[in-house]
Amino acid sequence: MRMSRWRFATVRRTLAKYGIMKQKMQRMLFFPMYIDPMTKMNISLLAIGLMFVCNLLMIFARKMNNALLRFLFKTCAFLMLIAVFVMILIVIFV
Incomplete structure (x- = not known):
């Protein structure tokens, strides 16, 4: 440009x-600082996929009996949600 x-x-x-x-x-x-629309679309699709994986992790963590594994799965899902939030901010503001 x-x-x-x-x-x-x-x-x-x-x-x-x-x-x-x-x-x-x-x-x-x-x-x-410019990202073309196709890259933004790919970042959005990746964010959607990470949200889906995060949802599956949370569902699986609720069915676990082991407290340590439940905590690890929930922590991993939370970190994925932070990554998704950063991706959304990148797509909106860059």
Whole structure:
């Protein structure tokens, strides 16, 4: 995704006005944080799959008699949910 000349000049003038270093300016202009829609869709599908696995782990953990294994399964499911939450944030805000 290339930036138009007008936009580039405007951003460069603004950054020069506030005294931001040249390296930081170049990094901001030429390496924008952007994820294409197909990658976002794949991240979403992965999040859906992890939620499904998390649900199965919770169901299986409730049927366990061993308290240690139950705790480990629930902890693993919780960590998966944190990963899913991060994936959702990435898809929404990046």
